[in-house]
Amino acid sequence: xxxxxxxxxxxxxxxxxxxxxxxxxxxxxxxxxxxxxxxxxxxxxxxxxxxxxxxxxxxxxxxxxxxxxxxxxxxxxxxxxxxxxxxxxxxxxxxxxxxxxxxxxxxxxxxxxxxxxxxxxxxxxxxxxxxxxxxxxxxxxxxxxxxxxxxxxxxxxxxxxxxxxxxxxxxxxxxxxxxxxxxxxxxxxxxxxxxxxxxxxxxxxxxxxxxxxxxxxxxxxxxxxxxxxxxxxxxxxxxxxxxxxxxxxxxxxxxxxxxxxxxxxxxxxxxxxxxxxxxxxxxxxxxxxxxxxxxxxxxxxxxxxxxxxxxxxxxxxxxxxxxxxxxxxxxxxxxxxxxxxxxxxxxxxxxxxxxxxxxxxxxxxxxxxxxxxxxxxxxxxxxxxxxxxxxxxxxxxxxxxxxxxxxxxxxxxxxxxxxxxxxxxxxxxxxxxxxxxxxxxxxxxxxxxxxxxxxxxxxxxxxxxxxxxxxxxxxxxxxxxxxxxxxxxxxxxxxxxxxxxxxxxxxxxxxxxxxxxxxxxxxxxxxxxxxxxxxxxxxxxxxxxxxxxxxxxxxxxxxxxx
Amino acid sequence: xxxxxxxxxxxxxxxxxxxxxxxxxxxxxxxxxxxxxxxxxxxxxxxxxxxxxxxxxxxxxxxxxxxxxxxxxxxxxxxxxxxxxxxxxxxxxxxxxxxxxxxxxxxxxxxxxxxxxxxxxxxxxxxxxxxxxxxxxxxxxxxxxxxxxxxxxxxxxxxxxxxxxxxxxxxxxxxxxxxxxxxxxxxxxxxxxxxxxxxxxxxxxxxxxxxxxxxxxxxxxxxxxxxxxxxxxxxxxxxxxxxxxxxxxxxxxxxxxxxxxxxxxxxxxxxxxxxxxxxxxx
Numbered sequence: 035x036x037x038x039x040x041x042x043x044x045x046x047x048x049x050x051x052x053x054x055x056x057x058x059x060x061x062x063x064x065x066x067x068x069x070x071x072x073x074x075x076x077x078x079x080x081x082x083x084x085x086x087x088x089x090x091x092x093x094x095x096x097x098x099x100x101x102x103x104x105x106x107x108x109x110x111x112x113x114x115x116x117x118x119x120x121x122x123x124x125x126x127x128x129x130x131x132x133x134x135x136x137x138x139x140x141x142x143x144x145x146x147x148x149x150x151x152x153x154x155x156x157x158x159x160x161x162x163x164x165x166x167x168x169x170x171x172x173x174x175x176x177x178x179x180x181x182x183x184x185x186x187x188x189x190x191x192x193x194x195x196x197x198x199x200x201x202x203x204x205x206x207x208x209x210x211x212x213x214x215x216x217x218x219x220x221x222x223x224x225x226x227x228x229x230x231x232x233x234x235x236x237x238x239x240x241x242x243x244x245x246x247x248x249x250x251x252x253x254x255x256x257x258x259x260x261x262x263x264x265x266x267x268x269x270x271x272x273x274x275x276x277x278x279x280x281x282x283x284x285x286x287x288x289x290x291x292x293x294x295x296x297x298x299x300x301x302x303x304x305x306x307x308x309x310x311x312x313x314x315x316x317x318x319x320x321x322x323x324x325x326x327x328x329x330x331x332x333x334x335x336x337x338x339x340x341x342x343x344x345x346x347x348x349x350x351x352x353x354x355x356x357x358x359x360x361x362x363x364x365x366x367x368x369x370x371x372x373x374x375x376x377x378x379x380x381x382x383x384x385x386x387x388x389x390x391x392x393x394x395x396x397x398x399x400x401x402x403x404x405x406x407x408x409x410x411x412x413x414x415x416x417x418x419x420x421x422x423x424x425x426x427x428x429x430x431x432x433x434x435x436x437x438x439x440x441x442x443x444x445x446x447x448x449x450x451x452x453x454x455x456x457x458x459x460x461x462x463x464x465x466x467x468x469x470x471x472x473x474x475x476x477x478x479x480x481x482x483x484x485x486x487x488x489x490x491x492x493x494x495x496x497x498x499x500x501x502x503x504x505x506x507x508x509x510x511x512x513x514x515x516x517x518x519x520x521x522x523x524x525x526x527x528x529x530x531x532x533x534x535x536x537x538x539x540x541x542x543x544x545x546x547x548x549x550x551x552x553x554x555x556x557x558x559x560x561x562x563x564x565x566x567x568x569x570x571x572x573x574x575x576x577x578x579x580x581x582x583x584x585x586x587x588x589x590x591x592x593x594x595x596x
Numbered sequence: 597x598x599x600x601x602x603x604x605x606x607x608x609x610x611x612x613x614x615x616x617x618x619x620x621x622x623x624x625x626x627x628x629x630x631x632x633x634x635x636x637x638x639x640x641x642x643x644x645x646x647x648x649x650x651x652x653x654x655x656x657x658x659x660x661x662x663x664x665x666x667x668x669x670x671x672x673x674x675x676x677x678x679x680x681x682x683x684x685x686x687x688x689x690x691x692x693x694x695x696x697x698x699x700x701x702x703x704x705x706x707x708x709x710x711x712x713x714x715x716x717x718x719x720x721x722x723x724x725x726x727x728x729x730x731x732x733x734x735x736x737x738x739x740x741x742x743x744x745x746x747x748x749x750x751x752x753x754x755x756x757x758x759x760x761x762x763x764x765x766x767x768x769x770x771x772x773x774x775x776x777x778x779x780x781x782x783x784x785x786x787x788x789x790x791x792x793x794x795x796x797x798x799x800x801x802x803x804x805x806x807x808x809x810x811x812x813x814x815x816x817x818x819x820x821x822x823x824x825x826x827x828x829x830x831x832x833x834x835x836x837x838x839x840x841x842x843x844x845x846x847x848x849x850x851x852x853x854x855x856x857x858x859x860x861x862x863x864x865x866x867x868x869x870x871x872x873x874x875x876x877x878x
Contacts, residue, residue, distance in 0.1 A: 382774055406777040416775050424768030428790050441777035
């Protein structure tokens with residue numbers, strides 16, 4: 035065996051905060067061989083990023099390595115002075131961050147930024163550095179690299195910016211690259227391209243990589259070895275096939291179950307015991323009577339279009355229908371117009387053209403600015419993408435849920451209102467004692483629940499969900515998705531599910547509509563559409579979704595052996 | 597809830613003792629403003645030529661002026677007038693400016709552009725000169741000082757509120773409020789404005805200090821409050837004539853009062869933002 039490139043031994047990192055000392059990493063031990071790609075997986079707060087930052091000594095001032103060693107080529111780098119560490123940065127190890135646009139200097143051409151990185155470590159002329167930068171842009175497969183040299187970050191797409199970041203990271207031929215959520219926030223097709231590129235470069239240059247991610251599928255696809263972290267501890271380490279087929283630790287089991295795959299159903303997202311509970315809950319919902327013949331469609335959208343002052347139209351010729359209690363997915367990459375459509379259907383913005391019929395009644399003629407007076411306002415509600423941004427910071431959870439009841443259901447403050455709010459909170463599984471808290475005192479999952487409780491408070495008939503789980507951890511996502519599915523069955527609620535996560539949409543929706551550049555590419559029954567996509571674009575989308583490879587061993591054999 | 601707010605305030609003050617000092621300074625100022633005339637040892641207007649231009653002593657802690665009036669009493673009584681001018685001027689410009697700015701920031705488009713240009717034009721004038729011109733044109737009265745000070749402050753509030761609202765106009769909770777049946781107007785007034793208030797508290801506090809200086813400055817050059825009304829600016833102006841003959845106390849004490857008042861308001865600003873912002877609470 036060769037000596038490991040990086041060895042972390044019993045690492046402890048502590049942050050001093052207002053609430054005292056917080057141990058973010060408590061005893062992590064792992065090693066990385068030269069050229070290996072290691073997946074570091076965990077949910078928010080698991081300490082995975084902190085481990086990465088501690089290794090590259092980029093912890094912010096409040097954080098400190100309190101115990102343990104980090105050995106780089108056998109040398110403990112937690113003890114060496116900053117001046118020596120600078121030499122390691124870039125040349126020995128470098129880092130890629132989550133938001134590439136924020137990591138690049140917005141007022142400096144990308145070519146110069148790459149050259150800067152080279153010049154800070156190597157002595158060479160500016161011209162030579164510029165030539166090297168050009169070579170790097172070619173290496174990260176940027177089209178027309180000569181032209182892009184002088185481009186500014188805002189002129190490049192998110193994926194392009196991340197390639198530039200990769201170019202900067204590899205500019206001094208590091209032996210270790212730490213990629214912290216490198217593709218989070220990128221579209222799935224872009225994610226695939228960027229990750230393929232990263233894997234290719236790492237393989238070509240023999241660069242060891244630590245891929246820090248919350249996405250099990252991504253880690254499974256690109257890493258030979260995956261490490262799972264929970265609450266600052268390392269709970270399991272194994273090759274992905276074994277890890278995802280036979281998870282050993284309770285947390286890993288839960289995490290693996292919660293990650294939607296290309297074949298899972300909504301009830302699969304929890305562990306075995308909870309699965310039974312969920313199915314029982316679902317079975318308890320009384321089946322809805324078939325609508326009487328002649329009942330109009332719940333939603334009938336005809337030829338919707340939206341044009342903004344500048345640029346090409348955001349949406350053109352969009353038509354769809356929804357029956358009561360049906361769930362429809364709207365998928366597409368960023369810029370496909372799915373958010374614009376969801377806002378038009380919610381009557382938060384006006385359409386430039388087209389008609390929206392709700393319950394057979396045209397609701398499009400009332401301008402969005404007057405729509406708050408419409409009797410249908412409470413029938414169409416929306417759950418927003420980022421739970422952190424969708425609650426008024428000055429409202430307590432109670433106020434948030436009470437707000438639509440006060441405005442739309444005509445309730446007055448008092449015991450009746452309190453009762454309704456508590457009932458809504460109970461339905462979404464939010465403990466009553468949390469109702470007096472402000473949003474910043476709640477976790478992401480709790481905020482998501484408040485957002486959903488607010489949306490269902492007035493018993494709407496159509497709920498638009500704008501990427502409701504995009505900002506949530508997978509285990510929280512699983513719970514929220516099951517919650518939404520249950521609410522749909524209980525209330526006969528129609529769900530319009532806007533998302534870029536194909537696995538989630540396939541699970542949640544009866545039908546799916548694929549959008550691109552503001553118009554429909556393909557539509558149909560979800561399972562059929564994903565199993566056998568008819569258009570090139572949908573095929574590419576489906577193929578780009580990272581998936582968990584399960585070990586080929588049949589499950590039966592496990593049952594026989596025990 | 598109230599106890600949580602108090603605990604939070606106490607926490608902020610402990611972490612930032614300067615804010616505590618500033619807050620108690622402001623509290624003392626307000627107290628003096630309320631009690632001024634009743635705690636003043638002498639009548640601030642009654643002249644007594646036999647005791648003119650006495651240096652500070654235990655009888656007259658801040659000395660007497662050229663008419664033999666007790667400077668200390670005049671300083672105490674003047675506090676109310678100066679604070680009232682500053683607070684009402686800042687109050688008016690905050691109320692108007694925040695609302696105008698918030699609507700501009702939320703609506704964008706033509707309204708935003710035209711108000712923005714108007715504000716630019718106003719800010720191109722030297723503001724003190726503008727205030728002088730307004731008081732001169734409107735008449736030498738306290739109300740007019742308030743109006744002039746309010747108007748020259750308006751552009752700052754409009755800009756500030758506009759910028760703060762503009763970054764929030766598309767966040768989820770604003771759209772959520774719309775989906776909950778709020779009109780655009782109530783979204784601005786009941787949702788966006790309260791959320792920009794903490795940030796504006798800093799501006800208000802800094803501005804109060806500045807408004808006190810402005811009012812004193814106007815009085816100093818003879819516009820605004822007229823003698824014999826006690827006012828810090830007038831006291832400095834009157835005392836300035838005697839500075840060359842070594843009667844330093846006539847200028848020093850009102851100057852000191854001004855400086856301390858402005859300093860307290862400025863220091864309070866930052867602490868105030870932390871106290872008002874619920875996100876700073878854990």
